[in-house]
Amino acid sequence: MSMIALDHLTKTFGRERAVDDLTLTVKEGSIFGLIGSNGSGKSTALRMIAGIYAPDRGQVTLSDAPVFDHERAKEQIFIICDQPFIQAGENLEDLAHFYSHIYPGFSWDDYEELCQVFDMERKKPINTFSKGIRKLAMIIIALSCNPQVLLMDESFDGLDMVVRAAVKKLLIDRVARQEMTVVATSHNLYEIEELCDHVAIIHKGRLILERDLDALKEEFVRVQTAFREPLPDDALAGIEVISRESRGSLLTLIVKAGFSELKERLEPYGPLFLENLPLTLEEIFIKEMEAVGYDYKNITF
Numbered sequence: 001m002s003m004i005a006l007d008h009l010t011k012t013f014g015r016e017r018a019v020d021d022l023t024l025t026v027k028e029g030s031i032f033g034l035i036g037s038n039g040s041g042k043s044t045a046l047r048m049i050a051g052i053y054a055p056d057r058g059q060v061t062l063s064d065a066p067v068f069d070h071e072r073a074k075e076q077i078f079i080i081c082d083q084p085f086i087q088a089g090e091n092l093e094d095l096a097h098f099y100s101h102i103y104p105g106f107s108w109d110d111y112e113e114l115c116q117v118f119d120m121e122r123k124k125p126i127n128t129f130s131k132g133i134r135k136l137a138m139i140i141i142a143l144s145c146n147p148q149v150l151l152m153d154e155s156f157d158g159l160d161m162v163v164r165a166a167v168k169k170l171l172i173d174r175v176a177r178q179e180m181t182v183v184a185t186s187h188n189l190y191e192i193e194e195l196c197d198h199v200a201i202i203h204k205g206r207l208i209l210e211r212d213l214d215a216l217k218e219e220f221v222r223v224q225t226a227f228r229e230p231l232p233d234d235a236l237a238g239i240e241v242i243s244r245e246s247r248g249s250l251l252t253l254i255v256k257a258g259f260s261e262l263k264e265r266l267e268p269y270g271p272l273f274l275e276n277l278p279l280t281l282e283e284i285f286i287k288e289m290e291a292v293g294y295d296y297k298n299i300t301f
């Protein structure tokens, strides 16, 4: 079931097209990563999902209902902006009161628990917190609101390793209990690799690649192997070989196939050994983006 649908979404600022004909769906209960370099349109897309910006063309729907100008839909969506606006002197307690009136799902019990877990100072002005703790404050408020959809704009940026791991665990728990769907932006693939189950890469406002991560990791395989005799050129006929490197008798192959399929094809040639070396997501994306004509280095991170 698609929970959030972006349908030919377009937004232009002056002469610049920040988001360009973006169509994608986010399934209910998934953690969706929107990745791209600075200025690729991530924040603009997220703000349209939140119903903050009106699209010039196209629309965003939440469970088939349009988001923009629809309070009901907006009450189910919480966006943690990259640089949240917080009034001078405002503390966490003030924010909690403010948001408790806006979000029907706000839970003071959750708020209490989260403040304790992260040992938050509730009376100290948020603007005097460090950048990371300011982000954490907004994450606490967001989770206390219990939205159906949580939008996180570079929200892990600035969090230390311990806090980051704890926040990821909280998100994964809620998603696993089917209480929430998350869309998180980042310019760093590593940062959200272990969190997301689905990733889309955008460049100059356009979608260039969208993949289910579990399926993706099964699509490609890298093996290291060696043979007494050189492997005949047609040994892998019919299998898409992404790269093939020989060093002496050692052969490293990256192919678009499963390990068992590759093993079956190589066994008749009597490999001395055959080792499966999993690819990182970054390596897969480099190959995938080259295949669609983009130089990965120009696009992310």
Ligand SMILES: Nc1ncnc2c1ncn2[C@@H]1O[C@H](COP(=O)(O)OP(=O)(O)OP(=O)(O)O)[C@@H](O)[C@H]1O
Pocket: 013, 014, 016, 017, 018, 036, 037, 038, 039, 040, 041, 042, 043, 044, 045, 082, 187
């Ligand atoms: N309010 C605005 N007014 C004018 N131009 C804007 C506005 N917001 C975004 N833009 C432009 O739209 C483009 C996309 O910006 P956006 O902030 O969506 O990218 P981003 O991928 O989130 O970037 P970053 O990773 O740097 O936050 C940029 O070129 C930016 O200058």
